[in-house]
Every structure is written in C-alpha cells, then in structure tokens.
Amino acid sequence: MVTNYLIDGPITQNVIAHLVEKIGGRTESGGHSIFLGQVRAAEINGKKVEAIEYSAYEAMVKVEADKIKESVLSDFDDVNTVDIVHSTGIVKAGEISLLVFVSAGHRHQAIEACSKTVELIKEKLPVWKKEIFDDNSHVWKQNKTV
Amino acid sequence: MKIKVLFFGVLAEVAGTAGQNYEEVKSFNDLIQMIKDDYPEFVNYNYRISVNNEIINNDLLLNDGDEVALMPPFAGG
Numbered sequence: 001m002v003t004n005y006l007i008d009g010p011i012t013q014n015v016i017a018h019l020v021e022k023i024g025g026r027t028e029s030g031g032h033s034i035f036l037g038q039v040r041a042a043e044i045n046g047k048k049v050e051a052i053e054y055s056a057y058e059a060m061v062k063v064e065a066d067k068i069k070e071s072v073l074s075d076f077d078d079v080n081t082v083d084i085v086h087s088t089g090i091v092k093a094g095e096i097s098l099l100v101f102v103s104a105g106h107r108h109q110a111i112e113a114c115s116k117t118v119e120l121i122k123e124k125l126p127v128w129k130k131e132i133f134d135d136n137s138h139v140w141k142q143n144k145t146v
Numbered sequence: 147m148k149i150k151v152l153f154f155g156v157l158a159e160v161a162g163t164a165g166q167n168y169e170e171v172k173s174f175n176d177l178i179q180m181i182k183d184d185y186p187e188f189v190n191y192n193y194r195i196s197v198n199n200e201i202i203n204n205d206l207l208l209n210d211g212d213e214v215a216l217m218p219p220f221a222g223g
Contacts, residue, residue, distance in 0.1 A: 122223040
C-alpha cells in the first residue's frame with residue numbers, strides 16, 4: 001500500500017496498473033507519461049549489485065514530494081496530475097523502485113513534466129540507498145549534483 | 147529543551163542508531179556540539195541538517211520538542 005508517496009518493497013505491476021486505471025478515466029487528459037526507475041545489476045569492481053536497500057525520512061518525503069508536485073503543476077499549465085511512488089526497504093535488481101506518472105492535455109508537457117519531476121526527485125527527496133552486492137558487501141550511493 | 151535527533155543513511159549505520167533524544171539542550175550550536183561529542187566519526191561525512199522537515203543553512207532558535215535530522219546527500223530515484 002502506498003502511504004505518503006512511499007511503498008515498502010518494489011513497486012509491483014498492480015500498483016502501476018491501478019494508477020493507469022485510476023488516472024485513465026480523466027477525460028481532460030490526452031497524454032500520459034510514465035517513468036519507471038529500476039534497480040540495475042550494475043557491476044562495480046567485479047561485484048554485481050543484487051539489490052538496493054532504500055531508507056527515507058518519511059515525514060520530510062511528504063513535505064518535499066508535495067512541493068515537487070505543486071511546482072510541476074504550477075510550471076506546466078497543461079499538466080493535470082502528477083503521481084509519485086518511491087520504494088523503501090529492499091528492491092532487487094530488475095524490480096521497480098520509482099514511479100512517476102504525469103497526465104496532461106497533450107503529449108509535450110506530459111513528457112517534459114515527467115522528466116522534470118524525476119530530476120526534482122533526485123535532487124530533493126530525502127531518500128538514501130545502499131547498494132548490496134553479490135558478496136554481501138554494500139556501499140552507500142549518492143546522486144550526482146548538477 | 148528536549149530535542150529529537152534523527153540520523154539517516156550512512157550516519158545511522160556509523161552511529162549504530164537511527165537517532166536519540168537530547169535533553170537540556172541550550173541552543174542549536176550546543177546541540178551540534180553534543181552530537182559531535184557523542185559521534186566523533188561524523189566528521190568524516192558530509193551532511194545537511196533539517197529542523198522540523200526544513201533544511202537549514204545557519205544556526206537558528208530551537209524550540210522544545212523540535213525534530214532535527216542529519217542527512218547525508220540524497221540518493222532517491
């Protein structure tokens with residue numbers, strides 16, 4: 001269950017399908033843009049990423065995700081809805097850990113606003129990740145700052 | 147003042163705890179010094195500080211019951 005933008009574990013097909021169904025009925029929208037962030041089995045120094053463990057400052061995720069939504073809705077006048085879901089806990093390689101779903105009247109702003117939302121999430125959402133390797137070692141990652 | 151302090155990411159791992167409550171806090175700078183004394187290893191890490199979910203860049207007046215978080219660089223998405 002998604003609570004304040006967060007879900008424990010990977011984002012499943014059911015979560016994605018539920019959003020498509022819920023948003024799909026809005027007749028003022030002509031285009032939806034969906035971004036799915038997936039855990040990649042990256043190879044680093046001969047070790048493979050098996051999973052990522054995400055942790056979050058939940059109260060602040062709510063504050064920051066609300067601000068991201070508000071800013072995207074304000075900057076893109078054709079956008080109708082912005083939905084964000086981020087995983088916490090363990091997400092294995094090949095599983096989905098981020099969902100951004102933007103609906104707009106037309107495709108151009110749907111795509112641009114979706115991209116903008118992903119960038120704002122990477123910059124502002126108080127979430128941390130630990131890459132767990134196949135030898136059980138781990139490393140803390142951080143996003144590249146612009 | 148009683149202040150709740152939270153540690154995130156690598157700081158929580160290094161500290162061995164997700165945070166602790168500090169009693170008898172006189173000021174923001176006083177709190178920061180108490181945390182540094184308890185967790186000297188934090189000097190090896192970059193982090194930002196938030197008070198009641200707002201990132202702060204300077205010291206400020208704390209109120210009893212405030213929540214302070216020490217946050218390493220984000221890695222969401």
